[in-house]
Amino acid sequence: DIQMTQSPSTLSASVGDRVTITCRASQSISSWLAWYQQKPGKAPKLLIYKASRLESGVPSRFSGTGSGTEFTLTITSLQPDDFATYYCQQYIVYSTFGPGTKVDIK
């Protein structure tokens, strides 16, 4: 089974900050990685797929990079609406999610 890890588990930031979240896979997943945003009481929302492709309607301040086993999600200029939990997901073999990174207000 492919295991996913994320760091940090919690990140405190201010509006306007640049934020980077790292996701690692236990084996190579090529670029079969997605990122989701989840707010309390809501279903997850797809942000990025194929490691770096922005889902339609997602603001361009979100970007993704990486391939193989190491990936990053970057939010340039954090906005009030961005405080949430972010999950990475491998989808080369079925699906496995990372444990999540909570972005909260500093």
Add this chain to the structure above:
Amino acid sequence: EVQLVESGGGLVQPGRSLRLSCVASGFSLDEYAMHWVRQVPGKGLEWVSGIDWNSRSTGYADSVKGRFTISRDNAKNSLYLQMNSLRAEDTALYYCARSTRAQLLQIRFDYWGQGTLVTVSS
């Protein structure tokens, strides 16, 4: 507008069964693979099971294999999850989610329901 509405959750004793349903609207169900993803309140996401567009292929997480069965009825725009031999660790919010492809490949989820809560307790 794409909508996914789950139902069937509730309180059930360990060892008993429960059947979840998901009704889809706003798109043609027979063009997409569909999935169940669960989340223990306050915890992370776990893919549970998926089924391709014509029910020929299904997949399960190891944690539910042999106990859960996924099915669909495209004519009724519905997805199901039959859960047997339930355990306390199955307690979670169960989401119905649409995959972006018809096949059970490259599974990413572009639409989600709001979830139905399953609580397994005596």
